[in-house]
């Protein structure tokens with residue numbers, strides 16, 4: 723018997739006014755896979771992630787997580803399923819009014835609540851410190867405010883918060899944007915380690931082809947509202963698909979027409 727994919731999307735559509743963003747997206751993400759989604763700016767990659775997270779309601783289609791149709795499940799069931807998703811946002815999205823440790827505990831609290839575990843600070847603090855050390859941060863960093871951290875450290879904290887509670891699904895929205903190439907590689911390595919350590923299934927959005935190949939084992943390209951190519955992440959630079967090849971090599975000439983040609 724073949725295993726059902728952890729995430730199965732069929733015919734997903736979303737428009738904003740007359741602007742069609744997703745026009746029938748079909749995607750299977752097998753358990754334990756790290757799927758990287760590439761595509762031009764404004765093609766709907768974040769909208770796709772937000773639909774899966776329940777932050778945007780699609781117009782049509784189905785999203786199944788472990789065989790459950792999340793769009794049609796009861797609200798408490800939807801909530802339970804989505805609590806099992808960890809998310810690293812593009813700008814790490816940390817709360818500046820809270821210490822680093824409290825930011826990590828915020829992620830932990832939500833996960834523990836979903837797992838009916840106690841929410842006592844004294845119980846969560848050691849776990850939050852372990853999470854910080856897992857992403858290479860010293861205990862002393864816990865007392866700082868996110869605004870006192872470098873971009874790379876903020877991403878580490880965002881990652882610690884995302885992996886709190888051992889989610890079985892992880893989403894990464896442009897995890898290396900704004901980092902220098904070396905720090906980008908370090909964060910990619912951490913992400914890959916965390917995903918493999920947790921045995922999670924991951925979806926990452928990125929514009930960075932080196933990052934895509936470090937994080938992902940599978941890849942897909944979103945173009946004009948559809949996933950027009952899927953393959954191994956290692957094939958990204960030589961997919962044989964003219965649209966993917968133009969995009970991954972950053973060529974101006976080719977089948978992709980920019981909205982505002984010079």
Ligand SMILES: Nc1ncnc2c1ncn2[C@@H]1O[C@H](COP(=O)(O)OP(=O)(O)OP(=O)(O)O)[C@@H](O)[C@H]1O
Nearest residue numbers: 738741743761762763764765766767768769770929
């Ligand atoms: N809440 C919203 N209301 C109206 N339009 C929206 C909304 N969210 C997204 N869009 C539009 O949907 C399109 C896709 O946006 P999205 O952020 O998913 O692109 P993206 O592929 O993630 O781009 P980038 O790589 O630049 O981050 C854009 O035209 C955007 O303006």
